[in-house]
Amino acid sequence: MEVPSSSADRRITGSDITRRELIGTAVVTGGALVGGPLLPGFIPEAAAQAGTPPGTLDLALRVNGTDHHLTLDPRTTLLDALREHLHLTGSKKGCGLGQCGACTVLMDGKRMKACLSLAALVEGREITTIEGLVRGEQLHPLQAAFIERDAFQCGYCTPGQIMAGVACINEGHAGSPEEIRDWMSGNLCRCGAYDNIVAAIQDAARAIGSGRGG
Amino acid sequence: MNNIQYVAPQSIDEAVAAMAAANGTGRVLAGGTDLLIQMRAGVVSPGIIVDVKKIVEMTTIDETSGGYRIGAAVSGAVIGEHARLKKAWPGVVEAINLIGSKQIQGRASAGGNLCNASPAADSVPALVAAGAIVTVQGPKGRRDVPVEKIHAGPGRTTLQPGEIVVSFTLPARPAGSSDAYLRLIPRTEMDIAVVGCGVSLTIQNGTCTAARVGLGAVAPTVLLVEDAAKALAGSRLDDKALEAAAAACRAACKPINDKRGTIAYRTKIAGVLLKRAAGIAAERAGRK
Ligand SMILES: Cc1cc2nc3c(=O)[nH]c(=O)nc-3n(C[C@H](O)[C@H](O)[C@H](O)COP(=O)(O)OP(=O)(O)OC[C@H]3O[C@@H](n4cnc5c(N)ncnc54)[C@H](O)[C@@H]3O)c2cc1C
Numbered sequence: 001m002e003v004p005s006s007s008a009d010r011r012i013t014g015s016d017i018t019r020r021e022l023i024g025t026a027v028v029t030g031g032a033l034v035g036g037p038l039l040p041g042f043i044p045e046a047a048a049q050a051g052t053p054p055g056t057l058d059l060a061l062r063v064n065g066t067d068h069h070l071t072l073d074p075r076t077t078l079l080d081a082l083r084e085h086l087h088l089t090g091s092k093k094g095c096g097l098g099q100c101g102a103c104t105v106l107m108d109g110k111r112m113k114a115c116l117s118l119a120a121l122v123e124g125r126e127i128t129t130i131e132g133l134v135r136g137e138q139l140h141p142l143q144a145a146f147i148e149r150d151a152f153q154c155g156y157c158t159p160g161q162i163m164a165g166v167a168c169i170n171e172g173h174a175g176s177p178e179e180i181r182d183w184m185s186g187n188l189c190r191c192g193a194y195d196n197i198v199a200a201i202q203d204a205a206r207a208i209g210s211g212r213g214g
Numbered sequence: 215m216n217n218i219q220y221v222a223p224q225s226i227d228e229a230v231a232a233m234a235a236a237n238g239t240g241r242v243l244a245g246g247t248d249l250l251i252q253m254r255a256g257v258v259s260p261g262i263i264v265d266v267k268k269i270v271e272m273t274t275i276d277e278t279s280g281g282y283r284i285g286a287a288v289s290g291a292v293i294g295e296h297a298r299l300k301k302a303w304p305g306v307v308e309a310i311n312l313i314g315s316k317q318i319q320g321r322a323s324a325g326g327n328l329c330n331a332s333p334a335a336d337s338v339p340a341l342v343a344a345g346a347i348v349t350v351q352g353p354k355g356r357r358d359v360p361v362e363k364i365h366a367g368p369g370r371t372t373l374q375p376g377e378i379v380v381s382f383t384l385p386a387r388p389a390g391s392s393d394a395y396l397r398l399i400p401r402t403e404m405d406i407a408v409v410g411c412g413v414s415l416t417i418q419n420g421t422c423t424a425a426r427v428g429l430g431a432v433a434p435t436v437l438l439v440e441d442a443a444k445a446l447a448g449s450r451l452d453d454k455a456l457e458a459a460a461a462a463c464r465a466a467c468k469p470i471n472d473k474r475g476t477i478a479y480r481t482k483i484a485g486v487l488l489k490r491a492a493g494i495a496a497e498r499a500g501r502k
């Protein structure tokens with residue numbers, strides 16, 4: 001569970017920065033505003049002057065039971081690492097600000113918002129995304145319940161709802177509709193499918209047989 | 215900036231050394247629920263990120279002869295699961311547990327809430343009311359500071375360069391003591407306090423023998439309202455004493471006008487929350 005102690009002090013070397021991060025990085029350099037249009041390919045002034053690109057970090061991420069070795073900008077969030085580097089686009093970016101829950105994944109079985117964690121922080125942890133719930137052809141009971149209950153409209157919030165719902169059931173917080181609503185309140189649904197989401201979680205909790213005390 | 219580093223030291227000494235070596239470009243990372251958003255918005259761009267979640271002293275809760283020591287980086291979820299702490303300091307725990315949603319609770323810490331220095335930070339008025347002492351360590355060693363001395367203004371603290379908040383100490387207190395925190399927000403959660411009020415008090419034979427009051431979101435910093443505490447202490451928490459304390463809270467307010475509340479509204483609410491929070495704290499103190 002601990003990050004290997006080799007991570008205790010790592011210089012960042014090499015370069016692998018995505019365009020999006022590059023644009024983000026260009027806004028502020030050393031705390032001061034850097035002029036210039038934020039066009040794709042625009043290079044931060046300091047980096048251009050020094051002739052070296054922003055640093056990167058080598059790390060190993062364990063996602064859905066598979067180890068992946070990545071070279072990332074240290075500021076890369078777990079969500080961007082999943083979506084843009086591992087191409088696991090099931091986890092959605094709704095707000096990028098920790099508010100909507102669309103990016104919810106499990107870390108060692110506990111739910112977290114992937115947009116609010118750096119990839120570097122979860123090295124050595126077991127990350128589960130929506131892609132990792134299915135067993136062969138067998139949907140997770142909550143995935144099946146979402147289909148059965150029609151618990152979505154556009155579907156954008158759904159992967160996050162399902163991951164949070166899985167955690168909610170495992171934690172033993174799916175005992176009543178009120179309890180589910182409270183413990184699912186970090187996941188917003190723009191389409192307002194809440195009633196069906198609650199019903200699906202209740203169904204799955206019953207199917208799994210741990211509506212309480214999990 | 216083009217040489218950003220990430221370090222996850224195992225001890226506070228190492229963390230302080232990393233901050234010192236960073237020459238002012240270091241940033242402590244606890245839960246990251248404020249810091250990551252600020253980094254992505256380009257508001258802050260650290261040269262070195264010092265992750266303190268591997269430091270035992272900062273991620274554990276200890277009982278210390280009647281009191282509690284809470285590591286600055288302990289998450290809200292862990293604090294909420296600590297049954298004895300919750301019984302002793304229900305107001306502090308409910309304030310910390312109000313921060314964000316369940317997923318945010320898994321990461322957000324009281325240390326981060328304090329050091330981010332929002333005047334509306336939910337845990338801070340409750341910690342001020344509790345009389346929490348903050349242990350800080352920096353290049354010049356350790357010092358203990360009352361929590362109300364940490365905020366200097368919105369986004370600013372009195373921490374010296376390279377200083378890290380290590381832990382909060384909640385004092386031991388007599389039987390018949392309890393606390394409460396209330397905040398007003400337009401929604402039921404996930405919003406910034408319009409006003410937040412923490413009250414901690416001790417009741418013996420029906421008389422309030424000691425009180426402390428913290429107010430949030432009504433001034434550039436979270437306030438310790440000593441006049442409100444004076445109005446409560448020595449009283450039987452009758453209507454007259456409560457109204458005097460509410461008036462002291464209103465007098466202490468120097469709020470801003472914004473879309474969440476006007477100056478007049480915030481000022482009025484400060485008095486209302488004081489009365490209600492004092493009532494809840496008194497009821498809890500009596501129930502023990
Ligand atoms: C969706 C959402 C909802 C939120 N809702 C609320 C809310 O209802 N109420 C509320 O008050 N806040 C809320 N917040 C803000 C935030 O979650 C809290 O302020 C939280 O307590 C910050 O803790 P953290 O551990 O994540 O801090 P971090 O983001 O890790 O750190 C915050 C700041 O403090 C510094 N810092 C952290 N720890 C230390 C330390 N030990 N010593 C020195 N400096 C340190 C960091 O360098 C950084 O500048 C919300 C945030 C989000 C994303």
Ligand code: FES
Binds near residue numbers: 093101104113
């Ligand atoms: S994208 Fe992470 S909470 Fe909205």
Ligand code: FES
Binds near residue numbers: 154157158189
């Ligand atoms: S189904 Fe559209 S946001 Fe939830």
